[in-house]
Amino acid sequence: MAVLAVSACSTTEAAEPPPGLAERGTVMTTVSPTRQDLTNAVSLGGTVTMNPVFGIVAPVAGQMRYLDLEQPKTTPTKPTRIGSVWVDGEPHRVEVPAGSVFAGRLVDDRASVTVGMPVASAKLAGYGIVAEISSDKAYQIADGLTGVQAQIKNGPGPFPCAVLGTIAALPAGTVPAPEPPPAPEPPAEGESAPPPAPEAPQEQEELPSGSEASGLRLVCTAPPDTKLINGAAVTLKIVTQTAANALVVPVEAVAGGQGKGQVEVVNGDGSTKVVEIVLGLTDGKVVEVKSGLTGEEKLSVPGPNLPPAPEGDNGMPGGK
Numbered sequence: 001m002a003v004l005a006v007s008a009c010s011t012t013e014a015a016e017p018p019p020g021l022a023e024r025g026t027v028m029t030t031v032s033p034t035r036q037d038l039t040n041a042v043s044l045g046g047t048v049t050m051n052p053v054f055g056i057v058a059p060v061a062g063q064m065r066y067l068d069l070e071q072p073k074t075t076p077t078k079p080t081r082i083g084s085v086w087v088d089g090e091p092h093r094v095e096v097p098a099g100s101v102f103a104g105r106l107v108d109d110r111a112s113v114t115v116g117m118p119v120a121s122a123k124l125a126g127y128g129i130v131a132e133i134s135s136d137k138a139y140q141i142a143d144g145l146t147g148v149q150a151q152i153k154n155g156p157g158p159f160p161c162a163v164l165g166t167i168a169a170l171p172a173g174t175v176p177a178p179e180p181p182p183a184p185e186p187p188a189e190g191e192s193a194p195p196p197a198p199e200a201p202q203e204q205e206e207l208p209s210g211s212e213a214s215g216l217r218l219v220c221t222a223p224p225d226t227k228l229i230n231g232a233a234v235t236l237k238i239v240t241q242t243a244a245n246a247l248v249v250p251v252e253a254v255a256g257g258q259g260k261g262q263v264e265v266v267n268g269d270g271s272t273k274v275v276e277i278v279l280g281l282t283d284g285k286v287v288e289v290k291s292g293l294t295g296e297e298k299l300s301v302p303g304p305n306l307p308p309a310p311e312g313d314n315g316m317p318g319g320k
Contacts, residue, residue: 046131
């Protein structure tokens with residue numbers, strides 16, 4: 001009897017939870033949504049470059065018609081119209097920005113073009129900043145290029161850098177007509193005129209069709225008072241998306257991604273429920289919640305786990 005009593009006592013004591021430990025399933029860490037400004041950014045390495053070439057794109061889809069232009073004698077201080085894209089009898093102007101000169105056609109005259117297609121190349125007169133873009137970042141930058149900040153290594157910055165043209169690769173274009181040779185100076189008084197230059201051969205030398213297609217690149221310009229040195233290394237921060245006063249939660253509280261996710265909301269009585277949410281921007285620490293939460297909830301950390309696969313299911317058709 002004494003042995004049975006001791007055994008019963010030991011069993012009862014073992015069933016009680018150890019002091020200081022919560023019951024299994026109790027949520028120990030919670031967070032609440034907050035609000036903050038959020039940005040997505042991409043960093044690129046660039047170089048200060050003299051007279052960089054950039055692309056001008058078609059503003060609409062239609063037929064490209066070029067104007068016959070004379071090479072300017074000075075750097076234009078106003079935009080230069082180089083042609084128009086015609087749609088239903090209406091022209092849409094295509095211009096080279098001030099401070100740059102027309103450098104060549106990229107499609108044939110009267111060719112059909114799509115919106116955003118490079119149709120001309122232009123050359124900046126002076127210093128610019130050029131950064132090469134890898135193809136995996138091209139769409140991220142092109143779909144939401146909202147601003148660029150530049151920092152010259154061991155030099156000025158950060159400062160805003162105004163983007164010129166498109167980041168798309170430029171195809172081989174038509175080389176502009178060469179400038180005519182200068183007229184010979186008249187002979188001084190008492191001197192005989194120089195003999196006429198020999199006539200050029202009648203054979204027509206084939207002109208090159210233009211430079212080979214360029215890679216994806218971004219060209220931007222610094223403020224006028226920024227001191228630039230040709231060849232200096234530059235770091236560019238490209239802001240692709242922004243969200244002001246966004247509702248955000250820590251990424252650890254969210255399961256899922258690519259626009260959709262789940263969070264585990266902790267109720268007042270300690271119970272939990274999984275809530276579907278729509279996701280937005282993220283900086284790697286927090287993620288924007290576009291819908292699904294009011295901002296007053298408490299969320300468990302870490303977020304909900306995916307449900308386990310059925311026992312014996314290895315993911316292959318038919319099963320086991």
